[in-house]
Amino acid sequence: MTLVPLVVAVPLLAAAVLAAFGHFAPSRLDNAVAIAVTAAVTVISTVLVFRSSDETIHYWFGGWRPRSGIAIGISFSVDPLVASIAALVGALATAALIVSWDYFAERVPPYFHVLVLVFVGAMVGFVLSSDLFNMFVFFELMSVPAYALTGYRIEQQSALQGAINFAVVNSIGAFMLLTGIGLLYGRTGALNLAQIGQVLSRGPADGLVIVAFTLICAGFLAKAGAIPFHFWLSDAYAVAPAPVCILFAGVMSDLGVHGVGRVYWDAFSGVFARHAAAVTGVFVAVGLATALFGALLAFVQAGLKRMLAFIVISHVGVFLAAIGLLDALGLAGATLLVVADGFAKGAVFCAVASLARRTGHTDELAAHGLGRQLPVTRVLFAVGGVALAVLPPLAILGGHAWLRATFVVTSALTGAAVLRAGARIFLGFGPKRDPLLVAPPRGEEAEVPPTPRAGALLWTPGVLLLAAGLAVAFAPGLAQRAADQAARAVDRPALAAETLHGVPAPPREAGGLSPVRYAYGAAAGLLAVSLAALGLYRRRIPGLVERPLDCLKLLHDGVVGDYVAWLTAGTAVLGVLFAFLLRDGP
């Protein structure tokens, strides 16, 4: 029980201590302390996964438990699904800090470790919170260190621009989120998610509820990078230092989707129960568009970091669609694969860090054949690429065959992009010029001077992350257990009774899982290899593909005003859709 607040308190306190005294200690000592703290977060979160497997842990701060069904205090709710995401945060942060040990050529200032620790504490707090305003506070607390870490390379103009675009778009998303929270509080008088859900389910789905739902979804989706809120993401990920990208790509974006899922299930699933099919339609449509768009743009990037940024966008689309299926299987699949895929994305970024440190390049064409001397990084990159293709199709545990087939294609494209780049860089395959590929903007990708000897500390964390990711994805029985847990998480009335009245929710069992998902995964893996070969050796680009792609590339112009216009337009479209589809008739 008392372990619950520690996962948030320990990193935040350690950050305060490092901020005060870190300047007096050598940089290596600061890094060692930070690694110890994030490792502790990982271990405690893993313990919580097991402790909460029989019964959800509700921790009320200061012992302010609900009185006669009214929540007066603030709570964390821990079930194995959210605890496993917290463990992912801890593990990725540990890997990022270990990579940063050898990655930076200069002395790392103590504020780097302080920012990473605050970022970790806030992300863990965000996934555990079952209070809407606390979710907002942790959302902001994880955003501000992320802006600062994006602009860490302060001498690069592109890093500054990426950080500004990130900060402006995400801040507006956060204001929308807060406006939605304010409207909900005005209607229900509650901030606790379970209690909001209870009050809302007694009333109709009227204009205020729909506006609040739209604003909350838009705020979270801006963080997740769903279409058309994604423009900041590729600018920011391309300029953030590679160790920071491990955390960004591995888990930060997926937390936005997690927020949508948690708020829908706990607060809105009652009031929108009659319109669940419409909500599914909207989420799956946005998810499909995001997955397709991200995969196409990932495939035409020459800069590895920008490529991985679009892969993150594409996979966010898959997770959004999985959660949008609005059943226990969808939630279970999404959570399981957020963890597995997060490990895989982190591992590929470790390989990128190793390549950048050794050769000074992260551009596929510029680094052609330069990676031949890196045997382990080469294998890590290749296996990671296949994993990026195979894992997302495993996330869609239900849904129509055509939906799953589409996600096989998009995931295969993302895996193929990595495999093609890997074949060029590490094996010297294919031509050195490619008219299809977009070169990264000037001065964006190079960030560290090359060294002749890159240490094992750069790739060892990657190998461990990838092993963990594959273990989570393929461990026998784990998906079934996740589905059983998810069946409990989607039973809103029982969960609300447990939170507010202390009536334990009964254990639930989801239906059996069909092994057909492995067939989809295998298909995606094979398709990825063929597409990678096609990308290397095709003769010319069909005009049908080339022109629309050029238009898409032009949209990513780096001007923050345009990005905000897209954010506003996207929110308006979402709002109009929800207003037509979700409103209760008179």
Added chain:
Amino acid sequence: MSFLPYALAAWLFFVGLYGIVTSRHFVHLVICLGVTQSSTYVLLLAIGYRTGKKAPIFTSGVPVKVGAVDPVVQALTLTDIVVGVTVAALLLALVIEIWKRAGTVDPDELRRNRT
């Protein structure tokens, strides 16, 4: 209950967004972000306001019977202000660095430099 505060909140939100979308100067843009954020302060305070009630400070001299406006939204607003100040400070620091490197703080001109 008057609808005026809600109309004001909506106005502030959209006028701030308009300023951000059309901005030609990053400092102007950061201020517009602050304008957008002010809409959330107005909205939150309007939600908690009760006509004729006192501030939520209970000392021995004030009878509890009078009632008070909602203190929860005031706490939310305070948190919101702290967040806003942090983000604005960070953004302005980044803008100063951009000015030092590029010699301009016009988003459109920075785009021309990039391509």
